[in-house]
Amino acid sequence: MGSVVATHPIIARLEALLPAGAVLHRAEELHPYECDGLAVYRRLPLVVVLPETVAQVQAVMRLCSELHVPVVARGAGTGLSGGALPHSEGVLLSLAKLHRILELDPMARTARVEPGVRNLAISEAARPHGLYYAPDPSSQIACSIGGNVAENSGGVHCLKYGLTVHNLQQVKIVTVDGELLTLGGAGLDSPGYDLLALITGSEGMLGIVVEVTVRLLPLPERAQVVLAAFNDVTEAGAAVAAIISAGVIPAGLEMMDQTAIRAAEAFVHAGYPTDAAAILLCELDGTNAEVSSEILKVRKILLSSGASEVRTAENEAERQRFWKGRKSAFPAVGRLSPDYYCMDGTIPRKRLPEVLQRMGQLSEEYGLPVANVFHAGDGNLHPLILFDANKPGELEKTEDFGRRILELCVEVGGTITGEHGVGMEKIDQMCVQFRPMELEQFHAVKAAFDPHGLLNPGKAVPTLHRCAEFGAMHVHHGELPHPELERF
Amino acid sequence: MGSVVATHPIIARLEALLPAGAVLHRAEELHPYECDGLAVYRRLPLVVVLPETVAQVQAVMRLCSELHVPVVARGAGTGLSGGALPHSEGVLLSLAKLHRILELDPMARTARVEPGVRNLAISEAARPHGLYYAPDPSSQIACSIGGNVAENSGGVHCLKYGLTVHNLQQVKIVTVDGELLTLGGAGLDSPGYDLLALITGSEGMLGIVVEVTVRLLPLPERAQVVLAAFNDVTEAGAAVAAIISAGVIPAGLEMMDQTAIRAAEAFVHAGYPTDAAAILLCELDGTNAEVSSEILKVRKILLSSGASEVRTAENEAERQRFWKGRKSAFPAVGRLSPDYYCMDGTIPRKRLPEVLQRMGQLSEEYGLPVANVFHAGDGNLHPLILFDANKPGELEKTEDFGRRILELCVEVGGTITGEHGVGMEKIDQMCVQFRPMELEQFHAVKAAFDPHGLLNPGKAVPTLHRCAEFGAMHVHHGELPHPELERF
Numbered sequence: 001m002g003s004v005v006a007t008h009p010i011i012a013r014l015e016a017l018l019p020a021g022a023v024l025h026r027a028e029e030l031h032p033y034e035c036d037g038l039a040v041y042r043r044l045p046l047v048v049v050l051p052e053t054v055a056q057v058q059a060v061m062r063l064c065s066e067l068h069v070p071v072v073a074r075g076a077g078t079g080l081s082g083g084a085l086p087h088s089e090g091v092l093l094s095l096a097k098l099h100r101i102l103e104l105d106p107m108a109r110t111a112r113v114e115p116g117v118r119n120l121a122i123s124e125a126a127r128p129h130g131l132y133y134a135p136d137p138s139s140q141i142a143c144s145i146g147g148n149v150a151e152n153s154g155g156v157h158c159l160k161y162g163l164t165v166h167n168l169q170q171v172k173i174v175t176v177d178g179e180l181l182t183l184g185g186a187g188l189d190s191p192g193y194d195l196l197a198l199i200t201g202s203e204g205m206l207g208i209v210v211e212v213t214v215r216l217l218p219l220p221e222r223a224q225v226v227l228a229a230f231n232d233v234t235e236a237g238a239a240v241a242a243i244i245s246a247g248v249i250p251a252g253l254e255m256m257d258q259t260a261i262r263a264a265e266a267f268v269h270a271g272y273p274t275d276a277a278a279i280l281l282c283e284l285d286g287t288n289a290e291v292s293s294e295i296l297k298v299r300k301i302l303l304s305s306g307a308s309e310v311r312t313a314e315n316e317a318e319r320q321r322f323w324k325g326r327k328s329a330f331p332a333v334g335r336l337s338p339d340y341y342c343m344d345g346t347i348p349r350k351r352l353p354e355v356l357q358r359m360g361q362l363s364e365e366y367g368l369p370v371a372n373v374f375h376a377g378d379g380n381l382h383p384l385i386l387f388d389a390n391k392p393g394e395l396e397k398t399e400d401f402g403r404r405i406l407e408l409c410v411e412v413g414g415t416i417t418g419e420h421g422v423g424m425e426k427i428d429q430m431c432v433q434f435r436p437m438e439l440e441q442f443h444a445v446k447a448a449f450d451p452h453g454l455l456n457p458g459k460a461v462p463t464l465h466r467c468a469e470f471g472a473m474h475v476h477h478g479e480l481p482h483p484e485l486e487r488f
Numbered sequence: 489m490g491s492v493v494a495t496h497p498i499i500a501r502l503e504a505l506l507p508a509g510a511v512l513h514r515a516e517e518l519h520p521y522e523c524d525g526l527a528v529y530r531r532l533p534l535v536v537v538l539p540e541t542v543a544q545v546q547a548v549m550r551l552c553s554e555l556h557v558p559v560v561a562r563g564a565g566t567g568l569s570g571g572a573l574p575h576s577e578g579v580l581l582s583l584a585k586l587h588r589i590l591e592l593d594p595m596a597r598t599a600r601v602e603p604g605v606r607n608l609a610i611s612e613a614a615r616p617h618g619l620y621y622a623p624d625p626s627s628q629i630a631c632s633i634g635g636n637v638a639e640n641s642g643g644v645h646c647l648k649y650g651l652t653v654h655n656l657q658q659v660k661i662v663t664v665d666g667e668l669l670t671l672g673g674a675g676l677d678s679p680g681y682d683l684l685a686l687i688t689g690s691e692g693m694l695g696i697v698v699e700v701t702v703r704l705l706p707l708p709e710r711a712q713v714v715l716a717a718f719n720d721v722t723e724a725g726a727a728v729a730a731i732i733s734a735g736v737i738p739a740g741l742e743m744m745d746q747t748a749i750r751a752a753e754a755f756v757h758a759g760y761p762t763d764a765a766a767i768l769l770c771e772l773d774g775t776n777a778e779v780s781s782e783i784l785k786v787r788k789i790l791l792s793s794g795a796s797e798v799r800t801a802e803n804e805a806e807r808q809r810f811w812k813g814r815k816s817a818f819p820a821v822g823r824l825s826p827d828y829y830c831m832d833g834t835i836p837r838k839r840l841p842e843v844l845q846r847m848g849q850l851s852e853e854y855g856l857p858v859a860n861v862f863h864a865g866d867g868n869l870h871p872l873i874l875f876d877a878n879k880p881g882e883l884e885k886t887e888d889f890g891r892r893i894l895e896l897c898v899e900v901g902g903t904i905t906g907e908h909g910v911g912m913e914k915i916d917q918m919c920v921q922f923r924p925m926e927l928e929q930f931h932a933v934k935a936a937f938d939p940h941g942l943l944n945p946g947k948a949v950p951t952l953h954r955c956a957e958f959g960a961m962h963v964h965h966g967e968l969p970h971p972e973l974e975r976f
Contacts, residue, residue, distance in 0.1 A: 107729060107838045130735060152677055163677055165685070166654060179925050187834030188866050189640055189651055189689065191905045191914070191921055192930050192949060197653070197685030201677065218735030241595060247618060247706030290778030346675030350595045378676050417679045426679070433679055437667050441937070442680050448932035461680060 010069055010091070011047055017059045022097075024048040033092050036077045036084040037139070040341070040395070041424050045072065045086030052097045054172070054180065054210045061208065062178035064091055070457050071176075073204040075115060075147025078139040080342060081423030083151065083203045083459055090457075093208065095146050101125050102211070108186070110169055112213045115146025119153075122214060131216035134161035137419070138327055146209045152201030154419035156252040156283075156326070159377035163419065165200040167215050173199055173207035176450045181207070198445070203421050204456040206449040220285035223251065225319045226298055228307040229276035233257055236278035237352040239305035240376045243282065244349065246301055248294055252283040253377030257356075259336070260329050260371040260384070267332035270325025271318070273309055280307075280376065281326055329373040330384065337369070337386035341398050344420035345409035349379045358408060359383060366401045368394075380418030381409070407432055422460045430460075431467035439464060498557055498579070499535055505547045510585075512536040521580050524565045524572040525627070528829070528883070529912050533560065533574030540585045542660070542668065542698045549696065550666035552579055558945050559664075561692040563603060563635030566627040568830060569911030571639065571691045571947055578945075581696065583634050589613050590699070596674070598657055600701045603634025607641075610702060619704035622649035625907070626815055634697045640689030642907035644740040644771075644814070647865035651907065653688040655703050661687055661695035664938045669695070686933070691909050692944040694937040708773035711739065713807045714786055716795040717764035721745055724766035725840040727793035728864045731770065732837065734789055736782055740771040741865030745844075747824070748817050748859040748872070755820035758813025759806070761797055768795075768864065769814055817861040818872065825857070825874035829886050832908035833897035837867045846896060847871060854889045856882075868906030869897070895920055910948045918948075919955035927952060 014023045024030060025047040035042045046069075051057045064071050070090030077084055086092045099116035106129040111122050119140040123132040136155035137143055143153070149171060154163045161167065170184040184196035199206055230236040236255055243253065256264065257278050265272045272279060280302070284294045295312060302310045313319035325332075334340050347355050356372065363370045371384040383405055387398040406416040406429045416422070416429040430439070442461045446453070462470070502511045512518060513535040523530045534557075539545045552559050558578030565572055574580045587604035594617040599610050607628040611620040624643035625631055631641070637659060642651045649655065658672035672684035687694055718724040724743055731741065744752065745766050753760045760767060768790070772782045783800060790798045801807035813820075822828050835843050844860065851858045859872040871893055875886040894904040894917045904910070904917040918927070930949045934941070950958070 107733060108836055109732070152682075154677065158676060162654075165682065166650070175929075181926055181929060185834075185903045186836050186901050187868065187903045187906055188646060189642065189834070189906055190903055191910050191918060192926075193690055193694070193933050194640075194653065194685045194688060195929065195933070197682045198933075200682060202681055206681070218737070221735075244597070245595065247709075249706070286774070287778050287781050289781040290775050293775050293777040346673075346677070348596055348674050380675065413674050415673045415675045415678055418675060418677055422679050430679060438669055438680075441663075441669060441683065444936035445681050445683070445686075445933065448936040449929070 008046055010063065010067055013063055014047060014049055014060065017063065018049060018051060018056055022050045022052065024050070033074065033077070033086060033094070036074070036079040036082060038080050038082040038423065038425055041082040041085045043086050043088055045092035046089055048092045048094060050094050050097050054098070054174065057093070057174045057208055057210055058178040058180060060091065060093060061174050061176060064454060065177045068452060068454065070454050072456050073150070073208050075144035075150065076118070076142050078143040079147060079151060079423065080344065080420040081417070081425040083421050083423035083456070085424050087457060095144065095210070098210065104129070106131060109216045110213050111216055112211065113145055115149070115209045115212060116144050119143050119145055119148055126216050127219070130219050132219050133214050134167055134217050135164050138330065145212050145214065149200050149209045149212055150202065150204050151419070151421040154375070154380065156254060156375065158419070159253055159375065160249050160251045161217065165197050168196060168200060168212065169215055170213040171196055171199055171209055172211035174210050175207050176454055180210070201421070203423060203460040205446055205460050206455065221287045222291045223283060223285040223319065224291050224295055225281055225283045225313045225322050226295060226302065227311045227313070227322055228280045228282070228302040229273040229309040230278045230280070230306065231276065231308050232306070233278045233356050234353040235306040236280055237356065237376070239280060239302055239307065240352065241349060242301045242305050243298060244377065246297065248298060250282050250298070250377060251285040252281065253375070254281045254326050255279070255372070255374055255376035256326065256329060257372040259369065260333060260373045263332040263336050263371060264325040264329050267335060268324050268328045270321050272325055276308065281322055326373070333371045333373070333384045333386070338388040338390065341385045341387065341402055343381070343383045343385065343402050343405050344418050345381050345406050345414060345416055346418040347379045347381060347409050347412050347414035351412040351414070352376065352379065355381070355408060355412060359405060362401060362404055366397055368398060368401055375418070379414065403429065424459055427459065427462045427466070428470040430462050431470050436464050436467065439467065496534055498551065498555055501551055502535060502537055502548065505551065506537060506539060506544055510538045510540065512538070521562065521565070521574060521582070524562070524567040524570060526568050526570040526911070526913055529570040529573045531574050531576055533580035534577055536580045536582060538582045538585050542586070542662065545581070545662045545696055545698055546666040546668060548579065548581060549662050549664060552942060553665045556940060556942065558942050560944050561638070561696050563632035563638065564606070564630050566631040567635060567639060567911065568832065568908040569905070569913040571909050571911035571944070573912050575945060583632065583698070586698065592617070594619060597704045598701050599704055600699065601633055603637070603697045603700060604632050607631050607633055607636055614704050615707070618707050620707050621702050622655055622705050623652050626818065633700050633702065637688050637697050637700055638690065638692050639907070639909040642863070642868065644742060644863065646907070647741055647863065648737050648739045649705065653685050656684060656688060656700065657703055658701040659684055659687055659697055660699035662698050663695050664942055668698070689909070691911060691948040693934055693948050694943065709775045710779045711771060711773040711807065712779050712783055713769055713771045713801045713810050714783060714790065715799045715801070715810055716768045716770070716790040717761040717797040718766045718768070718794065719764065719796050720794070721766045721844050722841040723794040724768055725844065725864070727768060727790055727795065728840065729837060730789045730793050731786060732865065734785065736786060738770045738786070738865060739773040740769065741863070742769045742814050743767070743860070743862055743864035744814065744817060745860040747857065748821060748861045751820040751824050751859060752813040752817050755823060756812050756816045758809050760813055764796065769810055814861070821859045821861070821872045821874070826876040826878065829873040829875065829890055831869070831871045831873065831890050831893050832906050833869050833894050833902060833904055834906040835867045835869060835897050835900050835902035839900040839902070840864065840867065843869070843896060843900060847893060850889060850892055854885055856886060856889055863906070867902065891917065912947055915947065915950045915954070916958040918950050919958050924952055924955070927955065
């Protein structure tokens with residue numbers, strides 16, 4: 001085949017299909033695409049394409065199918081599980097140039113948009129109509145709706161308003177062989193199998209999302225946040241349980257531990273009590289009357305759950321400041337240490353105190369500090385492990401620690417991902433989460449869309465062979481799970 | 489093969505697997521299973537089985553796979569699209585004896601139940617904990633949760649609380665070859681493809697539901713209903729639009745036309761204004777404060793939309809009476825005519841006035857009266873066509889009228905089913921709703937679960953061959969779509 005990489009025949013064919021400048025294949029052009037938000041995995045693709053129309057996406061897919069070339073789709077590249085990590089022999093298909101809002105229908109309360117539209121841009125466009133798009137991942141300024149569909153993204157408000165899948169009406173995809181399919185429809189339900197839900201969270205493994213119709217919600221009349229400080233993390237966990245048991249459904253219910261509180265406070269001056277062991281942020285939204293009555297109820301519960309201090313934001317500026325601390329928690333913690341590794345797992349709410357305690361024990365065992373910032377209301381944890389990649393062996397130790405946390409989540413009846421997806425990062429933990437026959441069913445579904453495995457190969461669902469190997473590695477933990485990859 | 493029906497070898501094999509009395513094959517035993525709630529289609533199965541445990545369901549499926557015998561699953565048999573119509577050479581697998589509530593976890597707000605548990609029984613069991621299960625199909629006293637999953641059932645409250653799929657946490661299925669798979673998990677999201685959503689609404693085509701974990705919601709502090717009368721159906725439709733546009737999300741928003749109002753009033757004395765052209769029932773639920781403020785808002789909108797009368801239920805007894813009229817509307821309309829045919833389609837809310845008008849024209853064209861009862865808030869129509877099956881040709885005329893209504897729904901951007909499923913009834917309209925490549929994708933997904941097509945064959949998703957034939961029939965409409973079936 002000669003020097004395959006430099007002269008791969010697909011490059012000229014792609015250049016013939018796409019506008020000038022839409023095919024990148026020189027090393028310096030490829031570098032910006034070598035990783036997504038999980039920069040621990042880096043790899044250069046064979047070629048990057050930037051189509052501007054659905055027809056161009058179809059043409060690219062037809063060509064890749066013809067030549068049996070792998071394709072990795074990429075939105076804004078903010079994903080945190082390495083799902084958009086390129087394939088070294090494949091096409092990196094960026095949807096960034098499909099970024100138009102096609103239609104906003106206030107009466108149907110929907111917005112029809114291209115996949116490259118930023119999450120927040122939808123709410124900005126809807127605001128003049130008194131509407132907004134509810135799912136709000138921390139990256140909402142930058143992340144794109146196509147990526148949100150691929151990862152089934154959540155956010156602070158998913159406790160009340162659900163994940164991406166609960167806020168979609170229709171998605172158009174381009175299949176591996178270039179066909180355009182419409183999934184879902186105008187109604188709440190749609191006949192036939194629910195391929196709309198199936199594609200949501202499928203991490204680019206089943207098709208390329210080229211159009212998304214999202215449901216919009218009326219802007220609540222009022223939103224208000226209550227901040228409670230606790231001297232003990234377990235008490236804060238019990239307060240979460242008490243709020244939920246009382247029948248309150250907060251718009252958001254977030255917890256931060258002392259490390260996270262101090263980091264956020266030093267970074268953005270949110271006004272957090274830095275001596276607290278943990279804080280809860282509880283947002284209530286709805287009509288004025290509803291929010292007033294629920295705030296009273298929540299304050300009472302928090303005080304009787306042992307909160308040392310309960311503050312209600314006095315105005316919108318203070319409410320925004322309280323949230324700013326939470327939303328900046330990841331970069332804030334990042335300032336404490338040369339590197340940090342953000343985990344994402346889900347546990348049943350009632351196991352929260354136990355899991356926090358065991359995570360503390362693991363932190364001591366590994367000698368690595370952990371900051372905890374999480375969606376307490378739905379049991380979605382985001383432990384941030386602090387480490388220094390320049391110290392020999394510390395990255396591997398961190399990854400091993402991370403694996404133990406995910407396996408702890410599974411052990412207590414939870415899952416290895418809440419909202420960040422499996423991607424490259426957690427593919428081995430899928431072997432812990434699922435039994436072989438369940439993985440086989442996933443592969444059968446994959447084959448129904450992509451029989452030759454060209455879409456995002458090696459991600460999200462492990463082969464049974466890989467699980468068998470991982471089983472062995474699991475016994476001798478401490479080894480690298482992905483030795484074939486370059487590390488930073 | 490000799491006299492295959494009476495002596496099919498599977499019967500003795502099934503009797504060896506199952507307890508005494510759990511295998512029925514004499515004609516008089518089979519008759520209760522010849523149809524579901526859509527009694528226009530009737531057919532006797534080869535044999536009925538009534539397993540009592542998941543292991544027995546697995547054994548039945550292993551045997552059927554070995555012998556290549558078709559299997560039709562059946563819950564309570566209240567379905568309205570013929571989805572549980574037996575296969576004459578197949579096993580009718582009743583889940584009625586799997587009817588235990590296995591676990592109720594108030595802290596996690598979930599109930600884990602067997603598929604034969606009745607929808608309403610879940611809410612009854614949850615009530616002492618201040619919780620309930622939200623989806624409430626009209627048949628909720630009788631219908632089973634397994635059937636609800638198979639059809640992705642809705643109900644009066646799905647406008648605010650979603651369909652079955654939005655209220656599930658985990659489902660266990662037995663596959664066609666007898667494996668037990670767990671779909672979904674404890675968290676809001678679950679890694680891997682969303683097979684939980686895929687199985688929901690799949691009408692028994694992908695697997696047998698043997699356990700369901702539903703999400704429970706806190707009982708609202710208060711629920712209140714407002715009844716508004718209109719002299720004009722179009723005005724009532726516009727009022728629906730105005731309520732939704734104002735940012736109110738009612739717990740239910742139902743419309744009935746004059747025929748339905750009068751029938752319901754004569755049947756259950758709900759206190760409806762019988763001279764109105766249409767009534768709206770708008771339910772609001774939540775905290776006391778929230779409901780009070782929203783009632784004021786809704787009353788104002790209704791009056792300014794031209795309502796001739798607006799009444800708020802004065803107490804819980806009156807609220808229940810208002811709803812009783814709506815929930816009894818189908819049997820009430822059934823008293824007006826020897827037979828009625830309940831349709832189920834969805835349209836974009838904004839096309840409501842136009843669709844009602846065109847349905848009136850069709851009613852005149854066919855000379856068959858129509859009563860309209862529907863979930864106005866989410867555009868889910870339930871036109872009831874009144875006819876007399878004893879008049880020669882009138883059933884066929886009714887079915888043709890029904891097809892025209894469904895095709896009208898598709899024409900205005902809607903779908904051929906809102907919540908009753910496709911089943912046997914609407915299989916030809918699937919050819920109108922979907923393009924061949926979309927149907928092909930459905931078949932590929934089906935094959936990923938059931939490669940030999942043993943699960944509920946001939947339902948829900950038409951073959952492309954059938955669509956080609958239907959295309960021809962469609963031109964010469966008036967013909968029977970299912971001449972091979974016995975009619976009542």
